[in-house]
Amino acid sequence: MSTYFSPATFTFLRGLARNNDKTWFNEHKPKYEEHVRQPFLRLITDLQPDLAAVSEHFRADPRTVGGSLFRIYRDARFSNDKSPYKSWQGARLFHERRKQVPAPSFYIHLQPGESFVGAGLWHPEPATQRKVRHFIVDNPGSWKAAAHSPVLRKKFDFEESEKLVRAPRGFEPDFEFIDDLKHRNWVFWRSLDDATMTGPRLRQTIAADLVTLAPFVDYLCAALDLEF
Helix, strand or coil: CCCCCCHHHHHHHHHHHHCCCHHHHHHHHHHHHHHHHHHHHHHHHHCHHHHHHHCCCEECCCCCCCCCECCCECCCCCCCCCCCECCCEEEEEEECCCCCCCCCEEEEEECCCCCEEEEEECCCCHHHHHHHHHHHHHCHHHHHHHHCCHHHHHHCEECCCCECCCCCCCCCCCCCCHHHHCECCEEEEEECCHHHHHCCCHHHHHHHHHHHHHHHHHHHHHHCCCCC
16 A cells, blocks of 8 residues: 655645745745645546446546646636635546536545545536436436435535525425435535545545445436446
């Protein structure tokens, strides 16, 4: 077993959060490469067989451009926060058809005290939301098995932010899973503490989480006419 991240990883990210400017980042960029970016790319590479065992249609892509790892640079064009960098690093294990149609993904988030692993649909377009809601209504039994299984619910939290107050238009308010239909995002996630992120079993931990999350992601793929 090998480790990927270290206390130096979180030292860098905390420093970046305090000094979010180009001068500081450029001075410390070698530490970013050594302690954040390169270890994350190794983790993505090592997760490839684990992800393939879950689904042959998802990709853990270590390419530095167009791969799983998100850029550290923020797009601040439409934000009041003009900080040039993210104070975290994230990676998306994506569906092979993600550029053709909306698709769920698995996600790994690295941030001091706030790391997590999760999966699902984040900020889908209204047409995608409607498609998922109608699929849940048409297939409530398999939704219960996928999204309300004790194994999943014991370990993961269902993202509860950005919910509608009332039932979405066109859906019966007494539907068994009407509360789930109110969601704008369909995401399960769980925190990973710093000790886990820097420990020798990080890959095995995430690999096991991918297995637990798989039935939920499979359901979302079915809702969107995607292979799993």
